[in-house]
Amino acid sequence: MKKTTIFLLGTSFGLTMLDGAKAQKQIETPNILLIYLDDLGYGDMSAYGFSSLETPNMDKIANEGVRFVNGYATSATSTPSRYGLLTGIYPWRQSGVKILRGNDSMLIDKEQMTLARMLKQQGYRTGIVGKWHLGLGDDNSDLDWNAKLTASPNDLGFDYSYIMAATQDRVPTIYIRNGEVVNLNSENPIYVDYEKKIDGCVNVEDHPEKMIMHWSHGHNNSIVNGIPRIGYMKGGDEAIWDDYDLADNFLKEAENFILNNDNQDTPFFLFYAMHQPHVPRTPHPRFEGLSGMGPRGDAILEADWCIGDILKLLKEEGVLENTLIIFSSDNGPVLDDGYHDNAVEMLGDHKPFGDLRGGKYSLYEAGTRVPLLTYWKGITGPKVSEALVSQVDIFASLACLTGSSEKAIDSQNMLDVFLGRSDNGRKNLMIESQFNKAYRSEGWVLIPPHKGRNFLKKKGIETGISNEYQLYNIIKDPGQKLNLAKSKTKVLKKMINEYESLK
Template sequence: MAKDPVKPNVVVIYLDDLGYGDLSSYGATEISTPNIDVLANEGVKFTNGYATSATCTPSRYGLLTGVYPWRNPKAKILPGSAPLIITTEQETLPKVFKKAGYQTAIVGKWHLGLGAGNVNWNQHITPGPNEVGFEEAYILAATQDRVPTVYIDNGYVDGLDPKDPISVSYKKNFEGEPTGKDNPELTTLKWHHGHNNSIVNGIPRIGYMKGGEAAKWTDTDMADHFLKKAQTYVREHKNKPFFLYYALQQPHVPRTPHPRFVGKSGMGPRGDVILEADYVIGEFMKTLEKEGVLENTLIVFSSDNGPVLQDGYYDDAMEKIGDHTPAGKLRGGKYSLFDGGTRVPFMVYWKGIIKPKVSEALVCQVDLVASMADLIGVEADKTDSENILSAFLGKSKKGRKELVLEAGSKTSYRAGDWVMIPPYKGAKMSWHSFVESGINQEFQLYNLEKDPGELNNLAKSEPKKLQKMLTKFESIRGKDYSNIKK
């Protein structure tokens, strides 16, 4: 393809636990997301766009490295104290952009580990985003529901008072520190499962933390805080090509909308924070336009995995869902091997360059490394990432032919319109999140074009198709799935 004379800025906007059916542009009728809808309706809206995984850390690993996360046994949901799981030698999306002279930055959620183990939060924290390709990094270490509940600015805790050092543990509490389990009277949000350790801003978290009072974030201001950082970054770097990974925390728990958005959705805090995310994305787009870079900025929008309603707190997400279907026509959600776990909203927007289109091409976030390298004219190390730039730009109906998907270290295989889930032992329903796991002790085979809800298992009626897919799947995975696996 002919290269444009000016290399475009590239922004990846990444949401957290946003489902296939959570946007009005993807069919939601009970909630309206007009700003995000601009990206979908005026860009390429993919109906077969995937994260690599049904949970956060693995998907982010795949997005940034171009490597299937199941290849890295450490790519599982990480505690806030975990060491960095991307090696400093690995190819990464920001490194690809740096090869072409881009300035690179991340603003928002990281959740890929920091340091080399036993992090001292009161000193420079390394390695981290800065050591794997991001020249600027303003992040939260893990998730909003995990300690440490502080922002990290290029390896340093933002606003830390050295007289009040931070201590973090995921094993035992610090003496005298209240917890959600022992001190429910100090909480403003009731925990449902797991989230019953240190209390910050009235919210019980996962893990224990002591100190760092001046540096602790205010949950209800987080969306505005990250927005301002992203806007400032654009203003300061608009005169040179930049790559910005803008990783929002919504609608992950704890769902803490700013008072401006409380009650606006009628669906409780989960709906409110989706509206809040739509707002900040709209404000970010206004900044791109005001600074004169919108027409030279390619925007990729997606989510790290499918939706979940009950994920650790009682916040009315299940009680107030009404007629809204977070996964849309898909079965399952976060944590699930069914399509609702990994098929997510996915769109590519470039004002004036990309023509509005709905694409059925099979695309995955793992393909951004190879595809963006082609866009900006550099070579990327060979990984699982495929160059499907033409599909991303809406110039081709063809994406990748096949895809290995992952949920909880278990994998499935999609080829064309078909998906095969091998047999696994385990529970068919997640007891804590009330999401179907997709686990079954028999093979599952579905035709997603005819049966997007994965209700009609064709494994027994289509034995030749099943065997063909199984053979190819086993060749990729390097495992024998002919017997039921644990």
């Protein structure tokens, strides 16, 4: 691995080159593995104490590293949280950052500094495997799936990319390697449309008998592999993925990226963006029934197994001690997100939301407070940290770790905190959901008035939207049961002023 020398000094972590006699431990620049799950809730892994599932490999990272109880995504939905993670910028600062369709153009400008580009400049070999959902192609051209894409992760600092275009429930249902569709047959071209039905495509309206999985809301367009999707797709039969092999295929690609390092002095950065437990939940048949709570629980166990296999590989290759692992989720949990899969009926005593209120799509805590773990064998933990941290801080923290001078407007250097050497986290944080915002300052959470629905009936989730101010003491009341806006007027005024200043 790259011979950049860093020193650990007792309770602080610094990049300043110091006299060797003062250093307690000398290390090499680490590989960086960012494991990012999709819709995994605060209570979905057993280490947080709310789960009836056993997730031993996630727990290994949690129990031997730093487990954050106040770790946040920037948004309660997928595309915005990924934007914040990769750019170090709050997603609400950029127009058009919303949940994207499968044929929307790439949100991040090709010239924008990203986490991958910054690490590549520092000598890292960079890769992404799994879910992308930040758009593809230029905004000034029609997206042509039958030619090399005009914009892809490879234009944002990733040396290698093997991704799905958006989400598993959206078309096109294809793998894309380095900007080109895998196994595309030019004689069977791909057509995608999100506005109107494509003549000749297999769809819910014309062929309901083709469904092997049934939709509950929103997923009533094309049917691919017996699963109804969002959007219409025709053609590309040879390129279409097998839903039940997604996890195995992405795992193989992630492990090949780790193994295929021609220059062993070059550290790697891998963004392993897993699709579980997002809908449609299609764990491999070998995991079917293992959780006792249906496909959602089985998908979480499948994800845990994949993580265990990655950890095993790192150990076998002798690089586990020199790999910083960051683990989190893009947003909070949702049970019924568009398919009838018994996620609600078979939940039992499992608590994916933990002791928090809300969930995916919500301004309440369960929308954005997610599992967040860091693990660097021999360096971090074991520690449970109450420091306030956000995924948006990963940019500045890894810049500090690798000696980069790059900065991002909303990213704060939390390297000491992420490595468990300090408890001095953020003082405040802005989060969002569906263009609405909430504000946390130390132990208080402010939700300003917003227009919209306060409850998503089909999804069973409170949005946090109200026409009145909401103020919660999040330390004493993590479930946000008692609105103190009318009794804590001084605190409310202070929070409003801070929120408006930051906004």
